[in-house]
Amino acid sequence: MSDGIFDVAVIGAGASGLMLAAELDMGYSSGVVLEGTSSIGTKLLMSGGGRCNITHGGSIKDFISAYGEAGAKLRRCLYRHNNQELVSWLEGVGVQTTEEDGRIFPTSMKARDVIDALVEEAASNMWQIETDAKVSALEKEEDGSWSIELKDRGWISARNLVIASGGITYPETGSDGSMLEILKGLGVGVTETRPALAPIFVKDYPYEELAGISVSDVEVTMKAARMRGDILFTHEGFSGPAILNISKFAEKGGLMKIDYGKSLEELPKRMQRVMRDRARGDSGDVRTKLLESLLRSDEFEIEGVSERGMVTSGGVMLDEMDMSSMRCKSADGLYIIGEALDADGITGGYNLQMCWSTARCSADDLRERLGR
Numbered sequence: 001m002s003d004g005i006f007d008v009a010v011i012g013a014g015a016s017g018l019m020l021a022a023e024l025d026m027g028y029s030s031g032v033v034l035e036g037t038s039s040i041g042t043k044l045l046m047s048g049g050g051r052c053n054i055t056h057g058g059s060i061k062d063f064i065s066a067y068g069e070a071g072a073k074l075r076r077c078l079y080r081h082n083n084q085e086l087v088s089w090l091e092g093v094g095v096q097t098t099e100e101d102g103r104i105f106p107t108s109m110k111a112r113d114v115i116d117a118l119v120e121e122a123a124s125n126m127w128q129i130e131t132d133a134k135v136s137a138l139e140k141e142e143d144g145s146w147s148i149e150l151k152d153r154g155w156i157s158a159r160n161l162v163i164a165s166g167g168i169t170y171p172e173t174g175s176d177g178s179m180l181e182i183l184k185g186l187g188v189g190v191t192e193t194r195p196a197l198a199p200i201f202v203k204d205y206p207y208e209e210l211a212g213i214s215v216s217d218v219e220v221t222m223k224a225a226r227m228r229g230d231i232l233f234t235h236e237g238f239s240g241p242a243i244l245n246i247s248k249f250a251e252k253g254g255l256m257k258i259d260y261g262k263s264l265e266e267l268p269k270r271m272q273r274v275m276r277d278r279a280r281g282d283s284g285d286v287r288t289k290l291l292e293s294l295l296r297s298d299e300f301e302i303e304g305v306s307e308r309g310m311v312t313s314g315g316v317m318l319d320e321m322d323m324s325s326m327r328c329k330s331a332d333g334l335y336i337i338g339e340a341l342d343a344d345g346i347t348g349g350y351n352l353q354m355c356w357s358t359a360r361c362s363a364d365d366l367r368e369r370l371g372r
């Protein structure tokens with residue numbers, strides 16, 4: 001790696017870091033993407049079960065509510081680099097897309113094709129991608145540049161720094177939250193992190209034998225939220241879109257209610273048997289009442305959520321950021337993009353869209369800053 005000073009160093013070669021490099025032509029400037037693990041885009045490769053649900057279809061206006069409270073703060077960035085623009089851009093770099101039930105995928109249904117296209121663009125934009133380059137410390141120098149310590153490899157310098165280090169879940173992919181700790185040390189505000197879009201475990205889970213069965217269009221309620229959608233029974237607990245989307249509101253010891261919104265006969269056969277067993281009572285009347293209450297309000301005490309969340313709730317506070325440029329207000333030359341931010345969406349391609357949009361907004365600002 002060069003001993004000189006890089007114009008831009010990006011920490012993390014996931015969806016956001018690779019998109020930034022694919023979008024920003026470095027020309028005569030120098031740029032490096034530092035990836036802590038030995039391979040790039042590992043989480044992107046897992047996305048959508050390997051098929052990569054790139055974004056959602058329809059109007060970008062409808063995206064805002066998918067991010068809860070963060071939506072209003074993300075609006076400007078999402079509007080500027082929206083889903084339609086993304087699809088055209090991807091098609092321009094050779095990734096054809098297909099819409100399925102509102103979700104957009106590469107037509108090949110291969111996340112690998114998205115990564116390959118991003119890497120090819122990054123290379124033609126003259127970026128250097130360094131793997132096994134785990135950042136272990138950052139220091140802001142008096143001349144405004146950044147000193148970056150790479151584990152077992154010494155220090156390098158950069159004038160501008162982009163944090164694209166992701167969240168805390170699936171730490172084996174390299175997204176282990178280590179950069180969030182380093183940012184805290186620099187005085188950047190970071191909210192508490194927890195897994196989101198994760199299966200939920202409950203006390204006395206009665207549906208182990210129904211693993212693999214799903215029920216469509218149910219309503220799941222917790223103290224702080226209500227979601228409608230499909231649920232899936234697993235060996236250990238509840239999953240499926242409605243559960244994943246509500247999981248970030250799950251509190252240990254809190255109550256979760258499920259309204260199946262169906263008669264017993266409309267439920268899957270094996271589930272009917274389990275429900276009848278659960279509604280055992282002394283008399284026929286009692287059994288009917290118990291069954292009715294199970295169908296309308298099946299109540300569970302929450303034990304916790306799986307650590308295997310598809311995304312992280314929490315991260316760098318959006319109030320710390322200029323949300324047009326993705327510049328951190330408290331440190332000059334510091335940009336933060338993607339899942340490292342305190343913003344997460346429901347399932348359906350919204351999380352990757354947030355990565356693409358924030359990366360492309362930071363590229364706009366860096367382009368201007370580099371005088372390109």
Ligand SMILES: Cc1cc2nc3c(=O)[nH]c(=O)nc-3n(C[C@H](O)[C@H](O)[C@H](O)COP(=O)(O)OP(=O)(O)OC[C@H]3O[C@@H](n4cnc5c(N)ncnc54)[C@H](O)[C@@H]3O)c2cc1C
Nearest residue numbers: 012014015016036047048053135166174175338339349352
């Ligand atoms: C199983 C699964 C399925 C998913 N499916 C979808 C889907 O279909 N659609 C969707 O929209 N979203 C999906 N998501 C979420 C989506 O994949 C992520 O939100 C997105 O990939 C995050 O991108 P990122 O670039 O911000 O972070 P990441 O992809 O996590 O990349 C961060 C990179 O930074 C590196 N890094 C971290 N710390 C350091 C350090 N100190 N030094 C150097 N490098 C470091 C990591 O090794 C990693 O490569 C899914 C997630 C999972 C886990």
